[in-house]
Amino acid sequence: MSDALQSLSRFLPELILMGALALVIVADLVTQRRPLKDSTNLLNGITLAGLIAALVTSWQALGVGEPQSLFASMLADDGLLGVLRPIFVLTSIGVLLLSMRSKELEGVRLGEMLALLLTVTAALMWMAGSVNLVMIYLSLETVSVASYLMVGYLSSDRLSNEASLKYILFGAVSTGAMLFGLSLLYGMTGTLDLYGVRAALAEGTFGPGLLFVVILIAAGIGFKIAAAPFHFWCPDVYTGAPTPVTAFLSVGPKAAGFAILIRFFYLGMAEPAGGGAIAPVGGADWQMLLMILAVITMTLGNVAALLQTNVKRLLAYSSIAHAGTMLMAACVLSVDGVQAIAAYLAIYLFMNLGAFAVVILAHRETGSFEIGSYAGFWKRSPLLTLAMVIFLFSLMGIPPFAGFLAKWYVFAAVISADLGWLAVIGVLNAAVAAFYYIKVLRVMVIDQETGPTPPLALSRLDVGLLVVLVVPNLLGLLFWGSLDRVTEYSQRLLDLG
Amino acid sequence: MESLGVAAIFYGTAAFMLASAFYVVLGRNLVHCAFALMGTFFGVAILYVYLGADFLAGAQVVIYVGGVLTLMVFGVMLTNRIYNLNLSSGAIQVVPGALSAGLIFALLVWIIQSVDWGAMDSGDPGPTSESIGRLLVGDYLLPFEIASVLLLIALMGAAMLVRRRRGSS
Numbered sequence: 001m002s003d004a005l006q007s008l009s010r011f012l013p014e015l016i017l018m019g020a021l022a023l024v025i026v027a028d029l030v031t032q033r034r035p036l037k038d039s040t041n042l043l044n045g046i047t048l049a050g051l052i053a054a055l056v057t058s059w060q061a062l063g064v065g066e067p068q069s070l071f072a073s074m075l076a077d078d079g080l081l082g083v084l085r086p087i088f089v090l091t092s093i094g095v096l097l098l099s100m101r102s103k104e105l106e107g108v109r110l111g112e113m114l115a116l117l118l119t120v121t122a123a124l125m126w127m128a129g130s131v132n133l134v135m136i137y138l139s140l141e142t143v144s145v146a147s148y149l150m151v152g153y154l155s156s157d158r159l160s161n162e163a164s165l166k167y168i169l170f171g172a173v174s175t176g177a178m179l180f181g182l183s184l185l186y187g188m189t190g191t192l193d194l195y196g197v198r199a200a201l202a203e204g205t206f207g208p209g210l211l212f213v214v215i216l217i218a219a220g221i222g223f224k225i226a227a228a229p230f231h232f233w234c235p236d237v238y239t240g241a242p243t244p245v246t247a248f249l250s251v252g253p254k255a256a257g258f259a260i261l262i263r264f265f266y267l268g269m270a271e272p273a274g275g276g277a278i279a280p281v282g283g284a285d286w287q288m289l290l291m292i293l294a295v296i297t298m299t300l301g302n303v304a305a306l307l308q309t310n311v312k313r314l315l316a317y318s319s320i321a322h323a324g325t326m327l328m329a330a331c332v333l334s335v336d337g338v339q340a341i342a343a344y345l346a347i348y349l350f351m352n353l354g355a356f357a358v359v360i361l362a363h364r365e366t367g368s369f370e371i372g373s374y375a376g377f378w379k380r381s382p383l384l385t386l387a388m389v390i391f392l393f394s395l396m397g398i399p400p401f402a403g404f405l406a407k408w409y410v411f412a413a414v415i416s417a418d419l420g421w422l423a424v425i426g427v428l429n430a431a432v433a434a435f436y437y438i439k440v441l442r443v444m445v446i447d448q449e450t451g452p453t454p455p456l457a458l459s460r461l462d463v464g465l466l467v468v469l470v471v472p473n474l475l476g477l478l479f480w481g482s483l484d485r486v487t488e489y490s491q492r493l494l495d496l497g
Numbered sequence: 498m499e500s501l502g503v504a505a506i507f508y509g510t511a512a513f514m515l516a517s518a519f520y521v522v523l524g525r526n527l528v529h530c531a532f533a534l535m536g537t538f539f540g541v542a543i544l545y546v547y548l549g550a551d552f553l554a555g556a557q558v559v560i561y562v563g564g565v566l567t568l569m570v571f572g573v574m575l576t577n578r579i580y581n582l583n584l585s586s587g588a589i590q591v592v593p594g595a596l597s598a599g600l601i602f603a604l605l606v607w608i609i610q611s612v613d614w615g616a617m618d619s620g621d622p623g624p625t626s627e628s629i630g631r632l633l634v635g636d637y638l639l640p641f642e643i644a645s646v647l648l649l650i651a652l653m654g655a656a657m658l659v660r661r662r663r664g665s666s
Contacts, residue, residue, distance in 0.1 A: 004638050004639075018646070025653075070639075071638060071639035072635070072636040072637075072638070072639075073636075074636075074637075074639045074640065075639065112653055112654070112657045115650070115653060116650060116653075116654075119646060119649075119650050122646075123643075123646070126643060132640075134637070134640050135639070135640055135643075138640050138643050138644060138647065139643060141647060142643060142646060142647045142650070145647060145650060145651055145654065146650055146654075148654075149650070149654040149657065149658075152658070155658060184608075187612075187614050188612055188614065188615070190615055204613065206612060206613075207611055207612070208608070208611070209608040209611055209612040210612075212604065212608055
């Protein structure tokens with residue numbers, strides 16, 4: 001019991017989020033009969049205050065104290081969780097602000113949406129900290145259930161319903177496969193603790209059965225990070241979901257999925273080999289498995305993105321491709337790979353949310369998600385176009401934008417691990433990616449709109465939001481030092497390095 | 498002789514479960530399928546007893562047979578449109594489906610045979626509820642709490658979906 005009480009002091013951001021959740025539910029009930037605007041403002045305010053408090057506490061906790069296991073080895077409070085917590089909270093804050101400006105969510109009661117957003121933020125933190133098979137499954141399921149509900153939030157919208165149903169069906173199959181894999185792993189090793197799994201795997205030989213187990217579990221993780229061949233839900237769900245939810249799905253669950261990937265493979269399926277390196281145990285070649293997944297995911301995402309005419313679908317495939325790039329870093333077998341993923345996620349948060357912010361603001365005016373409807377945007381709103389140029393160049397990974405830094409980390413880690421061929425495939429993919437990003441920019445800047453071209457109206461909040469999202473992308477290189485220092489904490493994994 | 502009897506119970510239960518599971522999948526009448534599902538659920542409960550997990554067996558009967566299944570039967574019976582619905586789930590791609598199912602089955606059998614499962618004999622079965630209770634408020638306190646958060650949002654989500662439908666119609 002004292003262990004649980006002691007753990008609470010390092011569990012503050014999650015506790016704050018749960019407190020805000022309770023407040024939102026009560027406030028939603030109390031303001032049920034009040035005008036929609038009043039109630040929405042109150043609920044948004046509570047959610048934002050809760051998220052900001054969680055951001056402050058998680059930022060203060062970053063890098064303080066030694067890695068430690070919480071709640072009888074259920075969670076690991078180490079550098080990786082420390083770095084990811086602010087990323088999750090920032091994503092949710094961004095999504096909250098975007099949802100205030102989204103035309104799709106206008107005139108809709110948002111009480112449940114905000115409650116789901118708070119729950120899913122806390123659940124992402126549980127996912128990122130899990131070092132127990134039960135915790136991995138439970139936290140993943142909490143994130144999934146909340147995501148299904150957020151995707152289908154607009155229940156009068158057929159596309160939203162269809163997306164939610166597809167998401168549930170794919171999610172049920174892949175988490176089912178993962179659960180089966182986890183229970184087989186438990187049967188083989190006789191323990192639910194990841195460190196216990198590692199010890200048991202190091203002692204015995206398990207042969208091809210273990211590889212089968214790893215593939216089943218990789219299916220569950222691959223579903224969360226939208227890696228091929230577990231990505232089929234991704235384009236339809238991203239297209240059908242309300243756009244702020246799409247923005248959330250493309251960053252939050254992906255980041256937490258990578259955390260579970262790192263914990264499961266680096267801590268559960270490998271032992272420390274000194275100097276931050278790890279050596280796989282148990283005889284299943286999961287490094288090869290991850291490399292295959294990385295190559296398929298990158299290539300498929302980029303090639304399929306070339307054919308898209310809907311900007312949400314395009315960003316869906318682009319997010320698949322980015323997952324592939326991050327998977328490359330997971331093949332490195334040392335803590336350099338972990339830092340590369342953490343740095344990539346931190347930058348990806350700003351560039352991807354930024355791109356979705358532009359999509360949402362454009363949709364307010366044009367009412368369309370087709371790339372063709374962006375024609376003549378340069379004349380209609382130079383500011384919005386300029387922001388999109390920066391976000392997309394950053395997503396391409398072109399210097400001096402921050403996306404270059406993200407790619408730099410990944411390729412540096414991959415090359416230092418003597419995986420040159422993988423880096424070559426990655427670079428080729430980055431070149432392919434440039435085509436479809438530039439296609440969008442060409443429509444915005446060069447193509448002329450045939451009809452009337454009224455200037456786009458941007459409110460002060462819109463401009464502020466765009467500036468906040470643009471600055472990290474634009475000045476990323478200036479803050480290289482601080483980014484490096486912060487993401488370095490992610491290398492301090494519990495019981496490793 | 499005793500072990501033969503125990504084995505007979507196991508295989509009898511397994512056969513019963515499989516038969517009712519097949520009926521659930523292949524049956525045409527929704528109500529019959531729901532009742533066949535009860536057979537599968539009871540079979541799982543018997544397997545739990547067989548393994549000495551008394552609490553799980555009880556929970557299985559109370560939750561699945563008493564709760565989930567009753568709810569499903571009520572749902573079917575109260576929705577008069579699907580009561581008489583002829584569920585003929587068309588068989589498409591029989592050959593690839595059977596092939597992949599057979600392949601996965603063979604793979605599973607092979608793996609179950611090849612892996613050393615480190616099975617242990619738990620000795621005489623005794624009451625397990627006390628140790629489960631202690632684990633739930635001890636080592637597994639956090640998963641227990643997170644499960645309650647999961648149930649909370651699932652409940653909220655269900656209420657949300659139902660209310661919207663009614664509001665829009």
